[in-house]
Amino acid sequence: MRVELLPSSLPVSDAQFLVSYLVNGAVAVDAGSLGLLADLRRQERVRHVFVTHEHIDHIATLPIFLENVYEPGPDCVELLAAEGVLDFLHRDIFNGRVWPDFFALSTGDDRFVHGTPLVPGTPFTRAGLTITPLPVSHVDGSLGLLVDDGRVAVAFPSDTGPTDDFWKHIATCDRLQAVFLEVSFPDEMADLAAVTGHHCPRSFAAEIRKLDRDVRWIVVHRKARYAGVIARELATLGLKHVELVEPGRVYEF
Template sequence: MQIRILGCSGGIGAGLRTTSLLIDDDVLIDCGSGVGDLPLEELSRIRHIFLTHGHLDHIAFIPFLVDSILDDLVNDPITIHLQREILEMLREHIFNWQIWPDFSKLPDETNPVIKYEVITPEQQIVIGERLFEAIPVTHTQPAVGYRVQSADGGSFAFTGDTRSTDRFWEVLNTHPELKILIAECAYADHEEVLSQIAGHHRPSTLAEDLGKLQHRPELYITHQKPGEEEQIMRELKQLLNDWEPKSLQRGQLFEL
């Protein structure tokens, strides 16, 4: 299984893209602006999107993706895996015939180019030889992280957007074989109030949460606010003595 980081920033700016991870050539976790860098030929192979939640930085490029590869999706639709509340948000606010057409009814209702699969936290979904496990986290709306396992057992986990949470770490504690952990840390420590309101980690809350994990996978940090990347990493390195946190990079590849 290959994991390619298409976007891992909390915002935009030259060289920055919002959250999207490509698993092999056909599955996305989130569909932020990083997807827009793929050539059309690679876009046309995507058939599944697992959403962590419905915030714009994670869904913004679904409408453009579907529109760009529309002909390929007729009779071979793309499936979006998401919680029911997030499906309702997409229907009401994005695919509502005003902001964008409702592609779950095009070209016709019986044979659409988008299909939705509602997931519930802790559900496991197998796509080909890969297993995706949705694990609840704590954000400002219903949100999940994912644990993804390859055919030979190698696995990684991604927190998605979250502040301090419990169940995610409890579930990961049952998987000591976990090789890579991608954890969000959106703000530096001086943004205490903002990080609480926005439902994101800052270094001290992430360090506290990582204390709940009983094993030590490789740790990569994602979703930093533009301009605060270096400060966040400095603060994390001071707090995490028994970890070696690295900043996740756009274009980075992992093989599991």
């Protein structure tokens, strides 16, 4: 399985402002920076976009991406998200004001987008991947994803603070090799992390102990302003198997 966290800064750097992962080039997890890929063919290869929640860093370029890849005809991109998130995208983004109503414009023979509601705990098979959405602890209805190709599995808890069911579920997956887990704030902002459903290094350290498995813990979603402090605090904790994500690197599992 190939996983890339798409860069979201110019020039490309470790700074992460937006969230989009590409899995095997065909499935996107979130669409923060998906529409910024300079190579349009790479955008066109993405046929399924899973949206974990509605925060702008996760959907920022979704409208641009859908416009970039639109071709007249019945084939279109599939947007997979919780029912509430699909409603929100329709009402507040694709509403004919902020952006055209791609849902209403999608008729039988000519479609911009097709929405598929995700049901927590119900796996979906797309592009050879079995993807299970699982509840996490962020805004209401936020979903993390377990992505399994039958040989290896990788987990994307997306934005979350301390949570339990997600870890219980993925602990049963023997193929699990890596988890892309967030650390948004430094320890001195632990209170803010707690009320906004995010991690700081200390809560991250407690969290990874919930999964009794040797997996790679790849740290994502450091607020750019605090990225250096977070890296130093994580290093001080001396945790095993923890690394900082490199945006634009293709991880092979």
